[in-house]
Each structure stands twice: as structure tokens, then as C-alpha cells.
Amino acid sequence: xxxxxxxxxxxxxxxxxxxxxxxxxxxxxxxxxxxxxxxxxxxxxxxxxxxxxxxxxxxxxxxxxxxxxxxxxxxxxxxxxxxxxxxxxxxxxxxxxxxxxxxxxxxxxxxxxxxxxxxxxxxxxxxxxxxxxxxxxxxxxxxxxxxxxxxxxxxxxxxxxxxxxxxxxxxxxxxxxxxxxxxxxxxxxxxxxxxxxxxxxxxxxxxxxxxxxxxxxxxxxxxxxxxxxxxxxxxxxxxxxxxxxxxxxxxxxxxxxxxxxxxxxxxxxxxxxxxxxxxxxxxxxxxxxxxxxxxxxxxxxxxxxxxxxxxxxxxxxxxxxxxxxxxxxxxxxxxxxxxxxxxxxxxxxxxxxxxxxxxxxxxxxxxxxxxxxxxxxxxxxxxxxxxxxxxxxxxxxxxxxxxxx
Amino acid sequence: xxxxxxxxxxxxxxxxxxxxxxxxxxxxxxxxxxxxxxxxxxxxxxxxxxxxxxxxxxxxxxxxxxxxxxxxxxxxxxxxxxxxxxxxxxxxxxxxxxxxxxxxxxxxxxxxxxxxxxxxxxxxxxxxxxxxxxxxxxxxxxxxxxxxxxxxxxxxxxxxxxxxxxxxxxxxxxxxxxxxxxxxxxxxxxxxxxxxxxxxxxxxxxxxxxxxxxxxxxxxxxxxxxxxxxxxxxxxxxxxxxxxxxxxxxxxxxxxxxxxxxxxxxxxxxxxxxxxxxxxxxxxxxxxxxxxxxxxxxxxxxxxxxxxxxxxxxxxxxxxxxxxxxxxxxxxxxxxxxxxxxxxxxxxxxxxxxxxxxxxxxxxxxxxxxxxxxxxxxxxxxxxxxxxxxxxxxxxxxxxxxxxx
Numbered sequence: 001x002x003x004x005x006x007x008x009x010x011x012x013x014x015x016x017x018x019x020x021x022x023x024x025x026x027x028x029x030x031x032x033x034x035x036x037x038x039x040x041x042x043x044x045x046x047x048x049x050x051x052x053x054x055x056x057x058x059x060x061x062x063x064x065x066x067x068x069x070x071x072x073x074x075x076x077x078x079x080x081x082x083x084x085x086x087x088x089x090x091x092x093x094x095x096x097x098x099x100x101x102x103x104x105x106x107x108x109x110x111x112x113x114x115x116x117x118x119x120x121x122x123x124x125x126x127x128x129x130x131x132x133x134x135x136x137x138x139x140x141x142x143x144x145x146x147x148x149x150x151x152x153x154x155x156x157x158x159x160x161x162x163x164x165x166x167x168x169x170x171x172x173x174x175x176x177x178x179x180x181x182x183x184x185x186x187x188x189x190x191x192x193x194x195x196x197x198x199x200x201x202x203x204x205x206x207x208x209x210x211x212x213x214x215x216x217x218x219x220x221x222x223x224x225x226x227x228x229x230x231x232x233x234x235x236x237x238x239x240x241x242x243x244x245x246x247x248x249x250x251x252x253x254x255x256x257x258x259x260x261x262x263x264x265x266x267x268x269x270x271x272x273x274x275x276x277x278x279x280x281x282x283x284x285x286x287x288x289x290x291x292x293x294x295x296x297x298x299x300x301x302x303x304x305x306x307x308x309x310x311x312x313x314x315x316x317x318x319x320x321x322x323x324x325x326x327x328x329x330x331x332x333x334x335x336x337x338x339x340x341x342x343x344x345x346x347x348x349x350x351x352x353x354x355x356x357x358x359x360x361x362x363x364x365x366x367x368x369x370x371x372x373x374x375x376x377x378x379x380x381x382x383x384x385x386x387x388x389x390x391x392x393x394x395x396x397x398x399x400x401x402x403x404x405x
Numbered sequence: 406x407x408x409x410x411x412x413x414x415x416x417x418x419x420x421x422x423x424x425x426x427x428x429x430x431x432x433x434x435x436x437x438x439x440x441x442x443x444x445x446x447x448x449x450x451x452x453x454x455x456x457x458x459x460x461x462x463x464x465x466x467x468x469x470x471x472x473x474x475x476x477x478x479x480x481x482x483x484x485x486x487x488x489x490x491x492x493x494x495x496x497x498x499x500x501x502x503x504x505x506x507x508x509x510x511x512x513x514x515x516x517x518x519x520x521x522x523x524x525x526x527x528x529x530x531x532x533x534x535x536x537x538x539x540x541x542x543x544x545x546x547x548x549x550x551x552x553x554x555x556x557x558x559x560x561x562x563x564x565x566x567x568x569x570x571x572x573x574x575x576x577x578x579x580x581x582x583x584x585x586x587x588x589x590x591x592x593x594x595x596x597x598x599x600x601x602x603x604x605x606x607x608x609x610x611x612x613x614x615x616x617x618x619x620x621x622x623x624x625x626x627x628x629x630x631x632x633x634x635x636x637x638x639x640x641x642x643x644x645x646x647x648x649x650x651x652x653x654x655x656x657x658x659x660x661x662x663x664x665x666x667x668x669x670x671x672x673x674x675x676x677x678x679x680x681x682x683x684x685x686x687x688x689x690x691x692x693x694x695x696x697x698x699x700x701x702x703x704x705x706x707x708x709x710x711x712x713x714x715x716x717x718x719x720x721x722x723x724x725x726x727x728x729x730x731x732x733x734x735x736x737x738x739x740x741x742x743x744x745x746x747x748x749x750x751x752x753x754x755x756x757x758x759x760x761x762x763x764x765x766x767x768x769x770x771x772x773x774x775x776x777x778x779x780x781x782x783x784x785x786x787x788x789x790x791x792x793x794x795x796x797x798x799x800x801x802x803x804x805x806x807x808x809x810x
Binding site for chain 2: 002006014017067168265
């Protein structure tokens with residue numbers, strides 16, 4: 001009886017989100033979720049300011065706000081972003097429901113069916129899902145240790161154009177990417193901007209993990225290197241304050257932000273005032289330097305535990321990334337292993353991960369998986385990776401891909 | 406340089422929202438905004454439960470939640486809705502960012518360009534804006550004192566179909582409509598369902614003001630009279646708890662809700678956990694009966710003050726609705742008066758309203774205006790309407806439409 005719109009034809013729920021239900025059984029050590037550790041949320045501070053805002057600032061914290069988001073929050077963000085070399089005025093910032101709403105609004109603003117969007121192989125699943133709603137052609141570009149294969153990107157742009165797919169956006173997560181944990185070199189960031197300039201494209205730079213660097217020196221954001229106003233930045237408070245507030249922001253050229261605000265009016269009128277006020281207080285009153293140092297120390301220990309455990313327990317045919325920050329390690333198993341099929345064996349051994357395939361726009365990567373070290377304790381990480389090593393060895397044996405240890 | 410999508414061509418910001426900036430000068434008595442009175446927000450309760458949730462329930466209140474929204478909230482809503490005769494399971498409910506996001510997701514799920522959506526003349530501006538993003542044909546149906554002109558609706562559906570516009574949705578606000586304050590009779594609610602059945606259409610029933618009835622007996626919701634699963638209900642906590650939480654819900658047939666959840670995943674992943682937890686606590690712990698009685702008493706006094714002041718101060722050529730609830734009174738001035746033009750005179754007299762034209766899908770109604778009695782005090786209402794009476798009289802005189810008093 002229901003006659004849905006044409007655009008819903010290909011709509012399907014994230015396989016991963018459906019999978020997560022199974023991975024959350026008790027006794028299962030899960031590396032599956034992409035969640036930050038609630039132990040990092042500043043509870044006392046949030047409880048105090050929430051109470052203050054509600055009792056003494058209700059007209060600001062409990063009434064409707066503007067579509068673009070609270071002024072003091074956008075003002076505080078101009079200063080916060082300036083420290084990352086991103087110089088935007090308050091009017092170039094719109095507050096979004098996490099960075100996910102930013103992705104959706106970009107799709108709505110820029111993508112006609114068939115337009116080409118360039119993403120790395122693999123990339124953040126939620127971005128694929130957001131863009132797909134607008135029926136673009138998603139073009140996958142191989143991801144190397146220091147960023148996209150940019151020669152491949154140049155060719156892909158030309159080919160897309162020849163095939164009648166208008167190139168519009170290049171989507172990147174240059175710092176500690178989800179799902180691989182990889183970080184772009186400064187050289188590639190600069191070359192990316194050159195390509196965007198030559199081809200007249202916009203770069204969408206998603207920086208949710210920017211503040212979670214556990215070693216090495218920060219590399220300038222793509223936006224800070226941009227001289228032509230081609231970069232739209234997406235950020236979120238999910239990993240640096242608390243995920244459940246769903247406060248994010250989209251920052252970009254004035255004309256793009258104006259359009260996004262216009263479209264957001266129809267989409268949700270405005271976001272919640274209360275959570276925006278909590279974010280304002282966090283940015284203006286909390287000791288951010290100390291908080292970020294605490295976050296980094298907290299996750300660094302877990303990342304090191306996971307890398308050490310992988311070294312100890314994985315068959316030597318397995319490869320994995322060694323990120324300098326973020327929440328994820330990316331594992332590549334020998335060809336022939338299918339991590340989606342292997343998940344059943346993993347769950348039988350009471351360990352869970354996310355199969356890598358859904359992160360590939362071209363559905364490649366069946367032998368890959370994403371491990372999050374954020375939620376498990378150091379002890380659980382050691383035990384979970386021990387179990388996972390066994391699962392991989394068993395799976396390889398079952399496929400007659402005898403592991404070498 | 407920016408190449409926006411085709412769908413953005415007609416996108417424009419709400420004229421009203423832009424206007425509101427001017428109406429919020431000090432000294433202006435404003436009947437313009439559609440905001441609830443913050444004096445009705447239960448601050449002590451919200452402050453206490455916010456603190457409790459953050460300190461003692463952080464994994465539930467500050468971590469990501471599911472796309473469809475928190476289980477306990479959906480569970481509490483099944484009971485809350487049952488009292489309005491709406492019997493839905495938890496899985497037939499999805500939590501949205503206000504009811505506005507529900508409108509957007511319905512457009513996304515159901516509307517192909519050119520599809521026909523039937524709305525009353527006038528109707529809620531935000532609905533027009535949400536639907537327009539999906540490029541439908543909006544068909545305006547005259548609104549009578551007891552609901553849409555249903556003979557007109559029947560003809561309009563047939564005509565749309567003949568013209569190649571597939572009829573999809575009928576959008577209604579049956580209780581104390583925004584902007585008119587009018588309420589549908591039970592007879593028309595039943596006939597609406599008959600028509601929807603005959604023509605195989607969905608009815609979208611938006612009930613933000615349902616709990617704000619100041620006199621008379623409640624009339625059954627359209628959804629409660631539905632036997633065929635044709636009604637999708639939108640509700641919001643904005644007017645009964647606090648607008649700045651942005652918690653709303655969409656309730657409907659399982660298949661429709663499943664699609665909406667799938668699409669919402671790409672749109673925003675999930676809403677804020679904290680505000681949803683506050684809504685759960687409100688529904689399960691607060692004395693709702695007493696709270697709603699308090700709301701009704703609070704607004705009843707203001708509505709009566711406004712109706713009495715209109716009687717005293719308006720030229721007799723003016724007509725207005727006499728709502729039994731909600732937040733708005735709708736005024737119709739003699740033909741020839743243009744309330745958009747008149748606004749300048751009103752601001753000079755330090756009083757503000759919203760011109761009615763943007764609420765009409767066909768841009769008719771230049772001589773209408775919406776007055777909200779929610780924010781002003783009884784004294785301000787008397788003084789503001791006195792000023793407005795003068796404004797109208799002056800405007801009519803200037804147009805040589807001499808007022809009779």
C-alpha cells in the first residue's frame with residue numbers, strides 16, 4: 001500500500017549497526033562499536049553546568065534557538081578552530097546534530113543524482129550512507145599509508161567527467177581516519193588542494209579525531225592550507241566531550257554555509273538549545289588543554305595494549321595499521337578470508353569486531369576488519385585479541401590457508 | 406564557484422524567521438513568535454533529573470543511542486499515546502528532532518518531484534518548507550471553521566491525478582491549528598479518513614497543541630478513528646515540556662516507520678541521548694495531569710485576554726478566530742489591507758505580529774495575520790492589541806477603507 005519515493009529504492013540500513021546488536025551480548029569482548037569511552041566524559045562539570053543552565057538560564061537553554069545554532073557557541077568555535085589554523089567568522093559556522101547531519105546537509109546542498117563524490121577506500125560508513133541518499137556516483141580512491149593515491153584521484157576525476165558524472169566533492173578524514181586510523185601527510189594535503197583547485201571541487205574535511213593524537217606532531221588541517229575557500233570542515237564534540245549530546249559543526253565558505261542554513265530550516269528548524277549551551281560552557285570554562293591531555297593518555301594506553309597484543313597473538317600473515325591517534329586499528333587478513341563470515345566464529349569465541357567491507361564504496365575489502373580499542377579495558381584488550389588471534393588462525397586453517405604461527 | 410544541486414533552486418529562508426529579528430526589539434510588544442512561554446517549563450524537575458542522569462546514568466544519557474531513539478522513551482510514549490486512542494507498539498515510534506524532522510523524513514520517504522501533497526489554506530509554514538525540499542506539488546485546500554473543505558479536497562485529488570501529480574499525503578493539524586487556532590469536527594475527521602481510504606492516501610496528523618485545550622471537550626484524534634493504518638502522527642514535547650529539548654516523535658504504520666528509521670540513519674545517526682532521557686523522566690515521573698492543567702490555566706487567561714482586547718480595540722471590519730486551545734488567534738482584515746506592508750506601521754507603534762501570507766501554499770491571504778498570545782503578559786496583551794487596533798484603523802484610513810469605529 002505504501003508508495004515510497006524513488007530515492008528510497010536503494011536505501012538500506014547499515015549492516016554494521018544491525019550487527020552491533022549481536023556483538024553486545026554479555027561476555028563478548030567487543031572491538032566493534034565506534035563509541036568513545038564514557039569514562040572520558042566530564043560528568044561533574046556537565047552535571048553542574050546543566051543544572052545552572054536549566055535553573056538560571058532557561059530562556060537560553062530550554063527555548064527554541066536559531067537554525068544556525070547559538071551565537072556564543074559559534075563564537076567560541078571561531079577561537080577553538082583558530083588554534084587549528086582554521087580562520088572562520090561566526091557566520092561561517094552552523095551547528096549540526098553531530099557531524100552526520102553536516103554530511104546530510106552537504107549532500108542536500110550539492111549533490112544531484114549521478115554527481116561524482118570521491119572517497120577513499122575504505123572510508124567512514126556514515127558518510128557513504130549520508131551521500132547515498134542523494135544518489136550520487138561514489139568513486140572509491142585507494143588509501144595509502146599517507147593519504148589517498150592522488151594520481152588515481154586525478155585520473156578518476158577526469159574519467160568521471162568523461163562519463164558524464166559531474167565531480168563535486170572529495171571527502172577526507174585526514175587525521176586518524178575511521179576506519180583505518182591512517183593520517184595524511186602534509187605533502188598530500190597540499191596536493192589535494194591543488195587538485196581541488198585545478199578541477200574546481202570542494203574538499204570536505206572531517207576532523208572528529210583531530211584532538212586525539214597520542215604521539216608524533218600535529219599536521220596542519222587541510223582547511224588551514226586552503227587559500228581558495230574550497231574546504232568545508234566537519235567537526236563534532238562526540239569524541240572530545242560526550243557523544244550523547246550530538247553537537248557538531250559545519251564550517252565553510254560563506255555562500256555554502258548560507259545554503260546549508262536555508263536547507264536546515266526545513267530539515268529541523270533548529271537543534272537543542274540545552275546541549276549547545278553545555279558545549280559553550282565546555283569551550284569557554286573547561287580546561288581544554290588538560291582535558292585533551294587526559295583523553296590522549298587514556299586512549300594511548302589502550303592503543304599500545306592493542307598493538308602489543310596484535311603483535312603477540314595474530315598469525316603473521318595478518319597486517320594492521322599503527323595509528324598515532326583516534327580510536328581504531330585496521331586489520332587486513334590474507335585474501336580468501338571473509339571477515340563477515342568469520343564473525344560467527346568470533347562470536348562463538350566471545351570476541352567481536354566490525355567487518356571491513358561496508359566501509360568500501362565499491363564493496364571490496366572482504367578480508368579486512370576494524371578494531372576499536374576505546375571501550376575495552378587493557379586486560380580485555382589483551383584477552384580479546386588473544387581470542388581473535390585464535391579465531392583468525394582457525395578460520396585460515398578451515399580455509400586451508402595454514403597460518404605460519 | 407559553488408555548484409549547488411538542482412533541488413536548491415527554489416530554496417529560500419522563511420520570511421517569517423527573518424522578520425522575527427525586527428520584532429524582537431525592546432519596547433515592541435510581540436505577538437509574532439510561535440514560541441511557548443518559558444514560564445511553563447518545569448525547571449526544578451528538569452534541573453534535578455538532568456543532574457541525576459549525567460552523574461548516575463552517563464552510559465545512557467551521554468553515549469550515542471539508537472537511530473529510532475531510546476527504548477524507554479518509545480515505551481513511555483506507547484502509554485502516553487494510548488490515552489489519545491492511538492495504539493502503537495514501541496517499534497512503530499521513532500524519536501525525532503522536534504516534529505520538524507518528522508516532516509522532513511516523511512518528505513524524504515514519500516515524495517518524488519511533482520507528487521501531490523494536500524494542505525489547508527493556511528497551514529503550518531514549517532511543513533510547507535519541509536515538503537518543498539522534495540519538490541512536490543503543494544495543493545491548497547480552503548480551511549473552514551470545522552476543518553478542510555472536503556468536497557474541495559475530493560475534487561483536488563482527482564484533478565491532481567488527472568494532471569499527472571500522484572497524490573501521496575494529506576497534511577492536517579486537527580487541534581488548534583497553527584496558524585488559525587481552528588479545530589476539526591469529529592465528522593470531518595471521519596470523512597477525511599474515508600477520502601484517504603478511497604483515494605489510497607496517507608494522512609499526516611500533526612498534534613503539537615493537542616494537550617493545550619482550554620475549554621470544550623477533546624475530539625478524538627484522526628489516528629484513533631483510523632482502521633486502515635493510513636495515519637502518521639507527529640508530536641513534539643516543545644509545547645508541553647520545553648521547546649529547547651527538541652524531542653518529538655513520528656508514529657505510524659510499521660512499514661513506514663521502518664523506512665523512516667532507515668533514512669534517518671544517514672540523516673543524523675541518532676538524536677541526543679540527554680534530552681531523550683529528560684523526556685523519559687518527564688513522562689514516567691512527572692504529574693502530567695496536573696502539569697497539563699497548569700499549562701491550560703496559564704494560557705487560557707492569555708487567550709481570553711486577547712479575545713477580549715480584540716473585541717474592544719479592533720475595527721469592526723476585522724474578523725478573528727475564537728480558538729478553544731493552542732497558542733494562536735488568526736485575524737482577517739478587509740480586502741485591500743496587506744499585512745506585510747502594514748508591519749512597518751505596526752513596528753512604528755511598537756507592536757508586532759506575523760503576516761499570514763507565508764502560511765498559504767498558494768501565496769493568498771495578504772490581509773491575514775497570526776497573533777500568538779503565549780509570550781506576552783495579560784497587561785501587554787491588552788496594550789499590544791490596543792496599539793494593533795490603532796495600526797489597523799490607520800492603515801484602513803490610509804487605504805481609504807474607512808473603519809466603522
